[in-house]
Amino acid sequence: MRARIRAGDREAxxxxxxxxxxxxxxxxxxxTGDWSAAEEVMSDTFLAAWRTRHQVEPEGDSLRPWLLGIATNKARNANRGTGRRLAFLARRPAPEPVADIADTTAGRIDDTRRLAAVQQVLGRLRRQEREVLALCVWSGLDYAQAAEALGVPVGTVRSRLSRARTRLRRLTEEQLGRAPGASGGEPRSGRGEVESRAAFVALPIQEEAR
Known part of the structure; x- marks a missing residue:
């Protein structure tokens, strides 16, 4: 697959x-926390992947880290207006009742509002911390794959994830009005996924089937 991608094989x-x-x-x-922005980021990601296909390493396993690395960079550009967008979402009134025939639309509205609430906390993390959480917790990349996606050493991924977990736990507890609890341990060996409630608070967002 890598050889065919590098060679410009359109079917591959x-x-x-x-x-x-x-x-x-x-x-x-x-x-991004935004459906339309995600569509644009996805399109830009595959366009950039096609244009830079010659940069794919000849050897390796999954191409997912390469694609998610491109997507992370594209999302950075899309998030330049994140502060204004999140402030707008925070001021939005509750959505009007939706007819039964619009269950899908209602689900999207609910997911967007829930993600906006989560991002009120995530937005207080540093960008690098948010990105490593998205890659390791949500997308399930291990340390090496996340390092490949971000173009940084594995040790940097580990330290960023550790700081992100600590800060996310503290900020979430502040948001909930609780006293800080005991900190958790390191992620399981070889995986970036964490077990703290603070990190997994964002996981129930409904994924879009494509």
């Missing part, structure tokens, strides 16, 4: 899109 690239479009879209949504 179409297969790559079919396999990872949903993953890229969901990652973009988690970083």
């Amino acid at each position: 690239f179409a297969a790559l899109y079919e396999e990872y479009a949903r993953t890229v879209y969901n990652h973009a949504f988690r970083l």
Whole structure:
């Protein structure tokens, strides 16, 4: 697959899109908190992937870290107006009741508002901390894959994730009006997923099937 992508094989690239479009879209949504922005980020990601296909390493396993790395960079650009957007979402009134035939729309509104609430806390983290949480907790990349996606050493991923977990736990407890509790341990060996309630508060967001 890597050789075919590097060679510009359009059928191979179409297969790559079919396999990872949903993953890229969901990652973009988690970083931007906006359905339309996620669509744009996904499109830009695969366009950039096609243009830079010659940069794919000849050896390796999954191409997911490469794609999520591109998507993370595209989401950074999309998030330049994050502060204004989140402030707007925080002021939005509760959505009007939706007819039964619009269950899908109602689900989207609910998911967007829930993610906006989560991002009120996540927004107080540093950008690098949010990105490593999205890659390791939400997308399930291990340390090495996250390091590949972000273009940083594995040790940097570990330290960022550790700081992000600590700060996210503290900020969430402040948000909930509780006294800080005991800190958790390191993620399981070889995985970036964490077990703290603060980190998993964001997980129930409904993913978009593509």
